[in-house]
Amino acid sequence: MTDAVRPPAVQLRGLTKRFGTKTVLDAIDLDLKAGEFLALLGPSGTGKTTLLRILAGLEVPDSGEVLVPERRTTVFQEPRLVSARRVLANVTIGQPRSAEEAGRSALAEVGLPDAARRWPVTLSGGEAQRVALARALVRRPQLLLLDEPFAALDALTRLQTQDLVGDLVTRHRPAVVLVTHDVEEAVRLAERVAVLRDGKLAADQPIDLPGSRDRTDPRFVEYRRFFLAELGIPSLKGV
Numbered sequence: 001m002t003d004a005v006r007p008p009a010v011q012l013r014g015l016t017k018r019f020g021t022k023t024v025l026d027a028i029d030l031d032l033k034a035g036e037f038l039a040l041l042g043p044s045g046t047g048k049t050t051l052l053r054i055l056a057g058l059e060v061p062d063s064g065e066v067l068v069p070e071r072r073t074t075v076f077q078e079p080r081l082v083s084a085r086r087v088l089a090n091v092t093i094g095q096p097r098s099a100e101e102a103g104r105s106a107l108a109e110v111g112l113p114d115a116a117r118r119w120p121v122t123l124s125g126g127e128a129q130r131v132a133l134a135r136a137l138v139r140r141p142q143l144l145l146l147d148e149p150f151a152a153l154d155a156l157t158r159l160q161t162q163d164l165v166g167d168l169v170t171r172h173r174p175a176v177v178l179v180t181h182d183v184e185e186a187v188r189l190a191e192r193v194a195v196l197r198d199g200k201l202a203a204d205q206p207i208d209l210p211g212s213r214d215r216t217d218p219r220f221v222e223y224r225r226f227f228l229a230e231l232g233i234p235s236l237k238g239v
């Protein structure tokens with residue numbers, strides 16, 4: 001489908017959110033097309049999670065319009081599994097019994113084909129986060145909201161889980177909003193990266209790189225440098 005005919009997945013108009021006297025989101029406009037992958041960077045406390053929570057329907061804005069698809073789901077920094085339920089029951093939680101087959105196939109897709117009867121306490125951090133991804137997949141979201149889902153993982157597991165998310169998104173094509181502190185992660189995964197600063201979306205920039213991205217590609221390095229500068233972080237010489 002060409003860009004012009006891709007229907008919108010998200011439309012925000014004049015989205016404003018205040019906490020007390022502080023305006024965290026200041027009349028934000030944002031359009032996301034179906035299947036588009038946006039990463040949202042920003043200094044700590046700028047309202048990235050608040051924006052994601054509004055998209056998820058967990059927070060109500062003070063004013064503005066929010067158009068989001070009905071089928072949307074969030075993966076958080078922690079997997080948020082129910083410890084008293086086995087893995088498959090966690091994956092299909094809140095779904096009809098008929099979702100069991102989809103649950104098993106989602107577990108296979110995240111590389112845990114034999115985990116259905118395991119208990120959450122027996123999972124590593126990376127495995128638990130993959131179960132959370134399987135739980136999201138079963139819901140066939142049109143909009144997948146990712147709130148720093150890799151932040152609690154060790155460096156190697158983080159890279160592997162990023163690759164997994166990249167593959168899953170390529171296969172299932174939900175629209176994605178990924179909130180992250182990590183510039184490299186944003187440039188590695190997203191089609192478009194925006195920076196939230198002082199309540200506004202700055203530097204909303206498409207990433208014109210091939211699907212599988214090489215961190216040593218000079219264009220990758222240039223994007224990285226650009227977003228670090230947007231965040232006010234000078235990049236180290238030669239990095």
Ligand SMILES: Nc1ncnc2c1ncn2[C@@H]1O[C@H](COP(=O)(O)OP(=O)(O)OP(=O)(O)O)[C@@H](O)[C@H]1O
Pocket residue numbers: 019024042043044045046047048049050051
């Ligand atoms: N329920 C709340 N009540 C009062 N203030 C809040 C509430 N939720 C968030 N805030 C404030 O709104 C601002 C934005 O918070 P938010 O968590 O959205 O930022 P963030 O960009 O996601 O931060 P971080 O990168 O550190 O996770 C912060 O100053 C925070 O203290």
